[in-house]
Amino acid sequence: MRKTKFCYFPLLLALAVLPFGGCTQVREDSSKAFAPDGRELNIKESDITALANFDTASGGGEQLNAASQYIENLSQEIITVLSDASKSQEQRVEFFGGVLARDLNIPLIARFTLGKHWRSAKPEQRKAYIAIFSDYIIQTYSSRLGGAKVEKFDITTTQPVGKRDILVRTRVRNGGSDPVRADWRLRGNKDRFQIIDLSVEGISMALMLRQEFASVLRKKGGVDVLIQTLKQRTT
Secondary structure, X not given: OOEOOOOEOOOOOOOOOOOOOOOOOOOXXXXXXEOOOOOEXXXXXXXXXXXXXXXXXXXXXXXXXXXXXXXXXXXXXXXXXXXXXXXXXXXXXXXXXXHHHHHEOHHHHHHHHHOOHHHHOOHHHHHHHHHHHHHHHHXXXXXXXXXXXXXXXXXXXXXXXXOOEEEEEEEEEOOOOOOEEEEEEEEEEOOEEEEEEEEEOOEEHHHHHHHHHXXXXXXXXXXXXXHHHHHHHOO
């Protein structure tokens, strides 16, 4: 397992949101959030705390099949690019940058990684944080994923979790080593799914990211310091 300044990456796309610990109450929060392009977003506290509910929810087979097909299509897209010898490293990095921007719910993940500091942050701090978090995630992970080696995704099970999400469990094969378990938590967003967690061998990558950010916030200062730290990592 490899350690960086902020988090751990045993495989690929190792970021998103999942095990939060037990929240016993959901509180609606009307505070504003912003997309990286400055658009105002309507992210409520319930969007965050609802992810903690792992009780199996009722869900139709059609939705489960659609989620499974989404991961199947994504895996084929990834494998096609990684196995194409004509693709340069730069082209692979560019491809994964587009995938991350398209398929991750970055604003929701950003809010989770900021933890309790989100509530006390000013609107302009939230806007700046989500923007630099997006840059950091896309730049860091597209570079790492561009050099990944993945041969096959095997979907093992698909099940509803909580009230809104679907968990697709997979085994990822990369040649000589044993398959790695990767569990994808998806949430429907209008007419498509977005990834809100990838848990690798039971380890939630977003939770690791949140813990590392909390260390920076605790030891070095507040949100502005974290923003500056992320900016340094993206230059």
